Every structure is written in structure tokens, then in C-alpha cells.
Amino acid sequence: MTDPDTKTMTDDPRSTSSSDGGDASAPAPRVPLPPRSATSGAVSTATDREVLTTAPGISVTGLDAFYGSGHAIKDVSIEYVPNKVTAMIGPSGSGKSTVLRCINRMHEEIPGARATGKVMLDTDDIYGSGVDVVAVRRAIGMVFQKPNPFPTMSIFDNVAAGLKLNGIKGINLKERVEQSLQGASLWDEVKDRLNEPGIGLSGGQQQRLCIARTIAVEPQVILMDEPCSALDPIATLKIEELISDLKQRFTIVIVTHNMQQAARVADTTAFFLAGELIEHAPTAEVFTNPSDSRTEEYVTGKFG
Amino acid sequence: MTALGQLTPRRRITDRVMRIVLAIGTAIALIPLIAVIYYLLSKGLGAWSIDLFTKDPTGNFLGDQGGIKSALLGTIEMVALASAIAIPFGWGVALYLVEYGRKGRFASTVRYFVDVMTGVPSIVFGLFVYATLVLSGWGGSSFSGWKGSVALALLMLPVVTRSAEVVLLLVPDALREAALALGTPRWRVTLRVVLPTALPGLVTGSLLAVARAAGETAPLLFTAAAVNGTTFNLGERMNSLPVQIYNDVQSPSDALVQRAWGSALALVTLILLTTLVARLASRRSRLS
Numbered sequence: 001m002t003d004p005d006t007k008t009m010t011d012d013p014r015s016t017s018s019s020d021g022g023d024a025s026a027p028a029p030r031v032p033l034p035p036r037s038a039t040s041g042a043v044s045t046a047t048d049r050e051v052l053t054t055a056p057g058i059s060v061t062g063l064d065a066f067y068g069s070g071h072a073i074k075d076v077s078i079e080y081v082p083n084k085v086t087a088m089i090g091p092s093g094s095g096k097s098t099v100l101r102c103i104n105r106m107h108e109e110i111p112g113a114r115a116t117g118k119v120m121l122d123t124d125d126i127y128g129s130g131v132d133v134v135a136v137r138r139a140i141g142m143v144f145q146k147p148n149p150f151p152t153m154s155i156f157d158n159v160a161a162g163l164k165l166n167g168i169k170g171i172n173l174k175e176r177v178e179q180s181l182q183g184a185s186l187w188d189e190v191k192d193r194l195n196e197p198g199i200g201l202s203g204g205q206q207q208r209l210c211i212a213r214t215i216a217v218e219p220q221v222i223l224m225d226e227p228c229s230a231l232d233p234i235a236t237l238k239i240e241e242l243i244s245d246l247k248q249r250f251t252i253v254i255v256t257h258n259m260q261q262a263a264r265v266a267d268t269t270a271f272f273l274a275g276e277l278i279e280h281a282p283t284a285e286v287f288t289n290p291s292d293s294r295t296e297e298y299v300t301g302k303f304g
Numbered sequence: 305m306t307a308l309g310q311l312t313p314r315r316r317i318t319d320r321v322m323r324i325v326l327a328i329g330t331a332i333a334l335i336p337l338i339a340v341i342y343y344l345l346s347k348g349l350g351a352w353s354i355d356l357f358t359k360d361p362t363g364n365f366l367g368d369q370g371g372i373k374s375a376l377l378g379t380i381e382m383v384a385l386a387s388a389i390a391i392p393f394g395w396g397v398a399l400y401l402v403e404y405g406r407k408g409r410f411a412s413t414v415r416y417f418v419d420v421m422t423g424v425p426s427i428v429f430g431l432f433v434y435a436t437l438v439l440s441g442w443g444g445s446s447f448s449g450w451k452g453s454v455a456l457a458l459l460m461l462p463v464v465t466r467s468a469e470v471v472l473l474l475v476p477d478a479l480r481e482a483a484l485a486l487g488t489p490r491w492r493v494t495l496r497v498v499l500p501t502a503l504p505g506l507v508t509g510s511l512l513a514v515a516r517a518a519g520e521t522a523p524l525l526f527t528a529a530a531v532n533g534t535t536f537n538l539g540e541r542m543n544s545l546p547v548q549i550y551n552d553v554q555s556p557s558d559a560l561v562q563r564a565w566g567s568a569l570a571l572v573t574l575i576l577l578t579t580l581v582a583r584l585a586s587r588r589s590r591l592s
Contacts (some may be wrong), residue, residue, distance in 0.1 A: 106485060111407060150477040152500045162486035165496050210482070217486055238556030 026149075055220045055251040056122035057082040058103060058140075063117035065098050065107060072098045073115070080221070085243060085252045087266030087283065091298070094272040095231045096255045098149065100223050103253065104140035105133050109168035121221070139164075145226040147206035149213070151196035156194040158209055162217035176216055183249075184212035185242050191256060204235025213249070222246065224254040228261065240265050259299055263287055271295045348569025351562045361548065363532045364402075369559055372567050374534040375548035379574070382449050382528060382542060383518045386456035390517075391510050393457075394464025401465075402472040403494050415469075421462035429458045430523035438527060449535070449542035452528030459523055460513040467509025471502045507586040515575045522548035545571045 019080040057078040065073035080086045080103075087098040099118045101107040102115045105126065120125040126136050151156045157164070159177045177194075181187040186208040190201070198209055207227060214222060224243075244267045246252060256262050262269050263283055270280040271292075277294045279286060290296045297303055359371035395413065405411030433455040438446050475498050483493040499506075528542045530551060535542060545567050552564035 093381075104485065107479065107483060109481060134487050134489050136487075137485055141487075143487035144478060144482065144485075146478060148476070148482045150479060150497060150501070152497075154504075161483070162488070165483060165486065165488045165492050213482075213486065216377070 055082050055249065057251060058221060058253075059118075059120045059122075060103070061118040063099065063102060063115060063119065065102055065113065065115040066093070067110070068112040072275050073102070076117075076272075076275075076277045078270055078277055078280055080251055080253055081268065082251050083247055083249075084267040085254060085265050087262035087269045088253065088255045088272060089257070089262050089269060089298075090272035090278075091303070092257075093274075095226055095275040096133055096272045098275075099272070100142075100225055100253060100255050101221055103221075104137050104142055106130065106137070106142060108133065111224050118266070120272075139218055140221040141214035141217065142225060142226045143207070143210055143214055143222065143227045146230050147200075147210050149202055149206050151197070151199050153198055154195045155190050155198050155201070155209065155246055158198040159212045159216050166217075168217075177212075180212040180216035181209075183215050184208045184248070185238065185245075187211055201237070204231050204238060207235070208229060208242065209240060211239075211246075215246070219250065221251045221253070222286050226257060228256050229257060236261070259287070270297060273298070327432050332476045344565070344569050344572060347562070347565035351566030356563070356566050360534050360542075365555070365557060365560075369557070369563065370372055370416065370532070370547055372570065374532060374543040375545045375567060375587045376574070377534055377536075378449065378528070378542040378550060378569060379545045381515060381536065381538060382453045382456060382524070382544060385453035385538060386460055386517050387448060387510070387514055389453065389457040390460035390513065394461050394510070394513075395468050395506060397461075397498075398468035398472055403490070403498065404558065407448065418465050421458075422466060424522050425522075426459050427522035429455045430525060430527055432458070433523070434526045443539060444537060445526065445541075447529035447541045449528050449538035449540060451523045452542060452544070453538065455523035455527045456517040456520060459520060462516050463513035463516060464510050467512060468502075468506050471505030471509055472498065473507065475501050477522070477535050486567045504583075504586040507582050511579050514578060518575055518578075519546055519571060521550050525550070542544055545574075 058078075061077045062145065063073055063076045064071070076099060078099070088099065089095050098107065102112075102117075103119055103126070106112045107115055115127075118129075120185055121136075121139060125131065126140075140252075153161060156177055160173050161178050163171065163173065163176065178187060178191075186205060189205060190209075198206065201209060207230075211222075211227075228239050231239065240261065243252060243254065245269075254262075254265065265292075266283045268280060269283040269286040271278045271286060271290075271294075273294055279290055279292045281291070286295060287299050290299065342509060353371075355373040357376065358373055360374045360506040361372065362368055362370035364370075397418070401411050405414070415445050433451050437443075437451045437454065443450070477498055479501060480493055483497045484490070488496075499536045524544050528544060528547075530547045531543050533543075549564045549567045549571070552567065579591065
């Protein structure tokens, strides 16, 4: 479980680093995945933990995914660099969302779906036999295509949901909610109505609420599945600005249908076609000088 | 001739005729409903008095015949116990079917049996409890209130389960995924996200079952039987409104038939009040 590279033990409990002036850009400390036996308490106890100065990266090797008998992902290997935004583009059905789900094992929630291969969060094998799926998802948060705040909860409770649902104690809930809402640049818009229902917000605000909810549990990686496809251009712009802020603290993977969006926010871009990774390179290179002719055809709008 | 063309007379007439036919059909369907409410009010209200609700039936054919206190309280007690049994079990089965069992062979078998049970006539549940619990004298007595409750609970169970399953299926998967992606264990997602979201629908569905149970005579006739006195001991024989109505209506005494109408109105009012209270209680949370 221990990382040989990250033996930087500090006596500082996590709460002190996050409470000094509510610094939203402070890098999230890296905690190795607890084994299955460790319950939610492991996240809340803020003593003797190893702290890394950046978010971890993710490396996927030889990933194959199936829906029933359909072969959705074919031998995909890809690296997601720490504290960078990686965009995954490609036509519908090319498998980019499936790859995303395989990273935090959300594909297991789809009946008939299964995946083989290796997904490493830093040095932890996400598909390892002793690894608890709950711990994986706590380390790797997810934002969905359609904003999905909990309809029965207030704005405050929505952000606190991840902590409350998991019974995490020993943290200042109010403070964490404020930090998370500020981190999602939503605080100024909602600070006077935290007790109103979350579904009363506009679509763009709801999506930022969902981002706040995701970062409130302090994951290390955030996966975004077309987070702006249900939003208007202004709301989209806000989310994109937010993504650029968030990469200070998190490693971000974003699936998008919008190539301009990939060009605006992503450090590197991966192009998928029919379940295969065709090309993964710095964004500028993918859009101006792609090495594969299919990538060029797609980004120049010849198909898809 | 305009660019849009004219509505032909034939189509206009067809439209008119169809509307009238449907309106008449609706009116015909409403007649029995209104008639029931009218008779209930006109005959039942006249029978209502303070004594009706504060006195037990005396059992006398002539002279003072008493009220329906024991029947009213007996119905409330037995239906409450039946609900306490059937609603948690029904919700539990529905939760299993929707959250865990969706497509499994076991789940579809359970679903099939629940469907079959929905169609079982209520008297069969009464007979079943009579044969198993009453004849064997379980718990030291033959007929008793709790045995009536068991019969009612068996009757309610499939209705509660089926309606709860439909409501739980309405909870968007996006909410389950959102909670799971926050690193929440499945059982907490079910308990803290799915249940609260579905609560108003669950309550409404269960109330249908409660209302049905409250109005059932057959399962109670030979499980709880009928007595005159009020009892709060579910181990004893217990009176109930439907059984009281059943007995009163058969009587040649006009006063007793009159009391049956009063009881019927009381039963309907009781169900209405329960529905109202539960609706208000569950209004706070809602499915968007």
C-alpha cells in the first residue's frame, strides 16, 4: 500500500492545510487507497498520513471493455498526467465515455458491462483484488453529463452529501461546503440561499453544484463526462474557466463532443474511434498537426 | 383557397361527434360514483350522533342498540398492525427487486408471485389464516385481533410491493450514479438517496393498500370475528367497521340498517383522513 516515492511524512493534520485562509488552490494531499477492510473512517482520521505535493496520475494499460458480447473498448493504453487536463474526443459510440467509467469502476453499475486490463492510480491497482470500489470512487470523483443534484436536498446538503452519506465526521462541514462552493465558483451566487433546494438553480449552476459536491469529498482525480453538453455557452465558459482552476489541485479527464472545448481547456487530447485510441498528444498538436489521417479528418470536420 | 386549406365538413362533424361520445361516456362512468357518495352522505349523516361514536354496540335487537365505538377502534388497531407488518416488508421486497435483483431469475420469480397474490380474492387470505392460526389456537385463543391483522397484511403485501416497485423504478439512475460516484456504498445510496426521493410515491401507494385493507370484510369474518365490547388487546376477538356493517345490514331492524350507513360513512371518512395526513407529512420531500 505504501508509495516508495511519497515518503514525506508530515505531522500536520490535513485540516490545518485546508483551513489556512480557505486556500482553494492548495494541492490535495495524496492518500493511498485503503484496502477493502478499511471503512469510511480511514478518510476522516487526519493523523499520520503521507502527503504528496501533487495529484496522482492515472495509467491505463491494455484496457478492454465489453457490454454483454459487444466489444466496446479494444486494447486501450493511455496515460493521464498529474495536474493536467486530458480531453477525450471522438464520435458517438467511440468508447470515450466507457473508458472514463472504467477509470473509477462506474462501468460496474451497468448490467452486463465488464472490463479487463490494468488501471493504476499512481501505484495503486484500481482493479486489484483487495481494492474496495468505494475507496476508488472516493479518490476518483465524477461529474456527469446532465446536472444531477439530489432533489430532496438543499444546496448545502447537496455539497455536503458525499461527506454526510459516508458518515465522515471530524471535519467542519460548513467550512468544507464553503470551500467547495468557492472552488466551484458558485459561492457568491448561492451563499445567501444555502437552504433552498438544489434543483431550484439554473442548469449551469446545478452543474457547478455537482462539481462542488464532487470536490467536497477531496478526490484526487476528477472525471467529467461531457459536463457542458446540457448547458448554454455562457454557463459552458464558466465551467471551462473552472476546469483550468481545478487542475491546480486535481488531475482532470474530460470527455467532450465539442472540439473547440477540448482545444480551450485540455493540455493533451486523445482521439478515440470505434473503441480504439487512435492518437494521444498535446492538444495543439492533435488539432494542428495530427499524426494519424483519421484524427485529421475528424478534427477538420470531414466526419463525425 | 388559402395556402393552409380548409377543414372539411366531414372532419369537423367527426370531431364534434367523437367529443360528444366521449363526454357522454365520462358522464355515465361518473353516475355510480356520485350516486354512492350521495347515498352515503344522505343516509349516513343522519345516523351520525355523539352516541354513535362513544358507545359500543349493545347487541340488543330492540331498545338501545348502542354505537360503533368498538368497530371504529378495532378497525384502526387492526389496520395499524397490518400496515406495520405489510409496509416495511413490501418496501423491502420492492427495494430488493429494484436495487439489487433487477434482472435476476430470483427477482422475476418473486415478481411473478407478487402479481399472482394481487389477484387472490381476499376471502382466501381469511381462510388461510383461519386454517393456520385460528383452528390451531395459536397464542392461546382462537379468534383474535392480531390474526385479523395478519390476514389484512397478507392482502396488503402484494399491493404495497407492486406500487413501491413502480415508484422506485421512477427514481432516475442518474441520482444513484451521482451518489455512487461520491464513493457511497450501495446500501447507503438506497437508504439515503433512493428512499427519500421516492418517499411521497411510496406513501401514496401504501395508502391505497391501507384503504383497501380498512374496507375488507372477508378476511376478518373468521379471523378476528365480531364482538360488542371495545378492546385494546389484539389477542382478543375484535370488532371492525366492515364486519359491523355486514352484520347490521342483514338485520331486519331499520335502526341497525341506519347504523350501517353511519358506519360506512365513518369508514370512508377515516380512509380520507388517513390519506390527507400522510400526504401532508410526505409533502416536504418530492420527486422532481
